[in-house]
Amino acid sequence: MLHMLIATIPVLGPLFGGLENMMKHVLNFFHSSVGLTWAWSIVATTVVVRMILVPLTIRQLHSMQSLQQHAPEMKRIQQKYKQDKQKQNEELMKFYRENKINPAASCLPMLLQIPVFIALYYTLKHFETNFAVGKHADLSFLHFIPSISDGTTAHWGGYVLLVVYVASQMASGLFMAPTAQKSQRVIFMVMPLVFVFVIAKFPAGLVLYWVTTNLWTVGQGLITRRLVQRTPAPATEKRSSRTPAKEDESTAGNGASPEPTAPTPSPAATGKPRQVRRKKSSGRRR
Amino acid sequence: MSVVLRVPRYAGIGLVWAWRLTFGALFPTSCKYEPSCSEYALQAVRRHGLMKGAALAGWRLLRCNPWSHGGHDPV
Numbered sequence: 001m002l003h004m005l006i007a008t009i010p011v012l013g014p015l016f017g018g019l020e021n022m023m024k025h026v027l028n029f030f031h032s033s034v035g036l037t038w039a040w041s042i043v044a045t046t047v048v049v050r051m052i053l054v055p056l057t058i059r060q061l062h063s064m065q066s067l068q069q070h071a072p073e074m075k076r077i078q079q080k081y082k083q084d085k086q087k088q089n090e091e092l093m094k095f096y097r098e099n100k101i102n103p104a105a106s107c108l109p110m111l112l113q114i115p116v117f118i119a120l121y122y123t124l125k126h127f128e129t130n131f132a133v134g135k136h137a138d139l140s141f142l143h144f145i146p147s148i149s150d151g152t153t154a155h156w157g158g159y160v161l162l163v164v165y166v167a168s169q170m171a172s173g174l175f176m177a178p179t180a181q182k183s184q185r186v187i188f189m190v191m192p193l194v195f196v197f198v199i200a201k202f203p204a205g206l207v208l209y210w211v212t213t214n215l216w217t218v219g220q221g222l223i224t225r226r227l228v229q230r231t232p233a234p235a236t237e238k239r240s241s242r243t244p245a246k247e248d249e250s251t252a253g254n255g256a257s258p259e260p261t262a263p264t265p266s267p268a269a270t271g272k273p274r275q276v277r278r279k280k281s282s283g284r285r286r
Numbered sequence: 287m288s289v290v291l292r293v294p295r296y297a298g299i300g301l302v303w304a305w306r307l308t309f310g311a312l313f314p315t316s317c318k319y320e321p322s323c324s325e326y327a328l329q330a331v332r333r334h335g336l337m338k339g340a341a342l343a344g345w346r347l348l349r350c351n352p353w354s355h356g357g358h359d360p361v
Contacts, residue, residue, distance in 0.1 A: 067320045067356075074320065074358040089355045096356075107323040107350040114309060173307050187303045195304070210308075 019119030024130050027123065031131075038131075039141035039148045042120075042205050046212040054220070066099050124149050124203035141208060148205030161207050162200060166192045168214035175221025294336035302327045302343075318356030323347055329361045 023045075030041035067074075077095055081088035123130055127139070127149035139147040144157035152158035173188035199207055302324050310324060317323050326346050331339030342361065350356075 067318075071320045071358050078357055092355050092357050107317050107347055111309075111347070117309065169307060187300065188307070191300065191303055191307055194300075195308075 016115060016118055016122060019115055020122045020126075020130075023119045023123040028131065037141070038127075038133075038137070038139050039145065039205065039208060042148065042208050043212050046209050047216065050213060050216045050220075070095070070099055120209060121202065121206055124205040127203070127205075141204070145204050145208070148208060149203050151201055152204045152207050153200045154204075158200075158204050158207075161204060161211065162196055165199065165207055165211050165214070166196055168211050168218065169195065172214040172217035172221070175218055175225075295331050295339065298331040298336045298339060299328055302331070317350060318354070319346070319350060319359045320357070321360065323350050326359070326361055333361060 026045055027038065027041045030036050030044045031038055034041075034044070036044055074092065074095065077091045078088055081091055127133070131137075133139070139149055141148060144160055146155050146157065150158075152162060169192035170189055173191065174185070199210070306324055319326065321329065323343070323346055327339070327343035330342040330346075333339065334342065346359070349359075
């Protein structure tokens with residue numbers, strides 16, 4: 001299915017080829033220079049990537065918190081300089097600087113993770129040709145996965161890995177959004193059960209990557225949760241006293257279900273704040 | 287609205303969560319907008335259905351690039 005999708009976009013072929021090549025070198029480094037087995041090389045690559053991302057994660061966590069706290073003020077700035085976009089941007093940037101919000105973060109570059117994932121997929125799929133390993137190369141993992149380049153369901157060990165995957169995915173889902181609504185928690189529980197059928201056809205090494213990254217997320221979530229408990233956020237005070245109306249926007253996954261449908265905004269108009277759904281005072285938050 | 291008519295938007299919401307739980311988990315909360323892009327997508331799909339919601343979310347994603355300025359931007 002993936003191949004067909006990729007074949008439809010001609011630019012992607014060479015791009016993925018390059019990414020596959022890069023992934024190949026990284027895995028090769030861990031295998032040949034560090035001396036890990038191929039399976040552990042995948043784990044090591046994942047862990048290193050997540051370790052590199054930790055400072056970024058923390059910074060972004062902070063900037064997200066302050067974005068939520070300052071939503072009403074940003075709205076005020078945007079409305080005040082509605083006519084003058086230039087001035088509005090200047091004021092917003094100033095506001096970001098004052099409140100240490102990182103405006104460099106953005107979602108579009110994050111979509112680049114998908115090609116990276118696909119690179120790993122292809123690297124594992126073409127494993128034998130990529131690394132010129134013989135039939136007797138050790139591609140096993142912890143004695144229960146005979147080969148990371150085989151389909152996950154090719155051996156009973158793969159099913160064990162899939163169970164671990166489902167569990168870790170559910171756990172990481174719960175850690176990602178502790179304030180999620182009940183319906184969203186249901187999605188957390190159901191999504192992995194749907195995914196598992198897609199993933200079962202992937203090479204076992206890819207599932208291994210996924211399990212590793214999930215476990216990292218859980219560990220990171222446990223640690224941040226503890227840290228957050230130890231240091232009560234001073235922002236909570238500020239929010240409740242100064243900005244009473246912001247509850248609505250900030251609540252993670254706060255559905256818009258009970259509200260009347262707002263007049264449909266044209267995409268171009270969404271940059272401007274609208275006032276329709278502000279005062280919905282539900283004390284639901286935390 | 288009947289459950290059948292809501293199926294497409296459930297699919298859309300599921301897709302957003304698929305993103306959040308997989309790749310999104312690698313870079314949590316790195317959006318310059320409030321609400322974040324994925325939250326925006328969820329709200330847009332819930333309110334306007336899959337087609338229009340997806341279009342709105344796509345437009346928002348394009349706006350969420352290193353050259354834009356972020357800020358408060360509800361659906």
